[in-house]
Amino acid sequence: MAMTGVLRPGHAQLRVLDLEKSITFYRDILGLVETGRDDRGRVYFKCWDERDHSSLILSPSDSAGIDFIGFKVLDAATLDQLERDVRAFGIATERVPAGDLLETGERVRFRLPSGHLFELYAEKTKVGNGLPSVNPPPWSMDADRGMAPIRFDHCLLYGPNVQANKDLFLKVLGFHLVERILGPTEAGEPEIGIFLSCSHKTHDIAFVEYEEPGKLHHLSFRMPTWERVLRAGDIMGMNRVPIDIGPTRHGVTRGETIYAWDPSGNRFETFAGGYEPYPDGDPITWTFEGFPHGLDYPQGKLHESFMTVVT
Incomplete structure (x- = not known):
């Protein structure tokens, strides 16, 4: 099946009550790979076999839950077209500038009828999965830390x-x-x-x-x-x-x-x-x-x- 338009789930920002305890849990027990921290106190992770910089962002808060969910789209032209289509459907959008999330390009954000903040983006820095692109082994050493989802x-x-x-x-x-x-x-x-x-x-x-x-x-x-x-x-x-x-x-x-x-x-x-x-x-x-x-x-x-x- 040709992959065009919206490609896949890209990231979610999760609110956590105790940041240090949450870092230990997601890194050492679930087995995610930490990829960065920003000046707003957020900590970034990815699963070991993901190539893009991050798929989970932990944000310290006094309440648990989700801040937003983001999906990756094919390219910048697709992002522009989908923004026009969402507006034509009757939903207002906003542009979140590149760099607001580490290593992530401009995002188009809007609120779903269910009340969730949802966003689309086309660019995120590729950091790889720890394996070479030529003649790679089947798994990384990170694949055996914790539960190690892919x-x-x-x-x-x-x-x-x-x-x-x-x-x-x-x-x-x-x-x-x-x-x-x-x-x-x-x-x-x-x-x-x-x-x-x-x-x-x-x-x-x-x-x-x-x-x-x-x-x-x-x-x-x-x-x-x-x-x-x-x-x-x-x-x-x-x-x-x-x-x-x-x-x-x-x-x-x-x-x-x-x-x-x-x-x-x-x-x-x-x-x-x-x-x-x-x-x-x-x-x-x-x-x-x-x-x-x-x-x-x-x-x-x-x-x-x-x-x-x-x-």
Whole structure:
């Protein structure tokens, strides 16, 4: 599939309560690579197999949650065109100057109908993955520190106006709908959850209907195999990382997963598996009654914390 327009999830800025404790967690336990610090107190990380400078930015705060999520686009011309398209859709945009984030070019920022700050950018300094570009070995020494995810994979965001988000992502940003969750029929909500892709992953971003705007459910980090998800679970146990759900398999996306909490109470996921949809496929539908197996396929259980706790 030709990759044009919006390419992939690029970065997320996460609010943390204790910066030093969070640095230790994300660097030494999760196993990310620290790539920089700025004069606003923010600390930058990437997964070992990512080539761009950073995919996670930690920002010290008195409240947990997400500040913004950014997606990379093909080039500067694409960025300009998408900004025009977003404005034509009726959403105001602003330009964030190059250098506001370390090693990152100009960004186009706007607020989604769900209340989340979302941004697009075309340029970020390439720092590589620690391997040569000619005759490389299959993994870096960084791949064995902590859980060692290979990339920032996706996020699930909670907020109102999921249908308006869907229109924006499908009609303007070029995503396609891969899976959806229907609400109870008496509530009159045709879709309370949507899983959207700009690639041929099961989802690059997902939204669930929620009364409070701008909430984070989780950031997900891709593991190469189910075995590495299980190894991540061992590392969580060794370091007394509180686990929300798992290890288990989703029915939705067929992903293999563990959900757990960082030191600030932000939920993160170690994720593997799934299938490879293409834009011409029909979306999979989960009914409200069937969703317990969509969440936790072996148990068919709606875990209360998963459904109610967000930051």
